[in-house]
Amino acid sequence: MDTPQNNGKPGYIEHKEARLASLYEEFYGKIANYAYAKIGDRFEAQDIAGEVFLRALRSLESYKEHGIPMQVWLFKIARNLIVDYYRKAARGRTVPIDNIELADNSNPADEIEKRDDFARVSRVMEQLTDGQREVLELRFLSELTSKEVSIIMGKSDGAVREMQRVAIEKLRHLLGVES
Missing domain, CATH: 1.10.1740.10 (RNA polymerase sigma factor, region 2, helix turn helix motif)
Structure with missing residues (x-):
């Protein structure tokens, strides 16, 4: 039935x-x-x-x-x-x-360097908008497509791509990386 x-x-x-x-x-x-x-x-x-x-x-x-x-x-x-x-x-x-x-028994110098890098990236990420951060996290950490991210966030695919572009530009600027 x-x-x-x-x-x-x-x-x-x-x-x-x-x-x-x-x-x-x-x-x-x-x-x-x-x-x-x-x-x-x-x-x-x-x-x-x-x-x-x-x-x-x-x-x-x-x-x-x-x-x-x-x-x-x-x-x-x-x-x-x-x-x-x-x-x-x-x-x-x-x-x-x-x-x-x-903490595990890994090399303390490596741990300090990792924590410094993580802290630097975290500080820079905090300067992005919540939406920009979420786009980058979903796209790169979770490896989702921009279309999938657009559905999750309730935005158009174009808006997600633009948020990603602006966020990456801002990260490059804040980290001193040339494009």
Whole structure:
């Protein structure tokens, strides 16, 4: 019997579950990196990435593509969870001691250089608008196309490309890199 849940096709949900499993393999790391870039806490970012797939699995029956690829849908879920994270953080949160990252036994000079580089790039990225930062994070950390980013951000593809161009120009200027 055809129901709205099976879309009139035998194995429709099973096909979606298989598709979601393959997307998990491909995108879990990218979503976790995107979340980490937005919140700066690796454990929270991994929790958010896991929650993205749990929510997607729960909503799988109601997912309708309508021109939006499933991976874009996943990043939209991630974006919403990150907004929720900041809402909760604004109300005050504590970080369990288990979430504090301990330094490994790597070369201290390398660690200092990495931290300095990261701090410099972070300071420069803070000078971009929120939209420019998000475009760069989605395009380069999460390796999404400008079309996918445009859907996630609710902007036109041209607007996303222009935001990316302006952001890269600004980064080059701020970092003293010639184009």
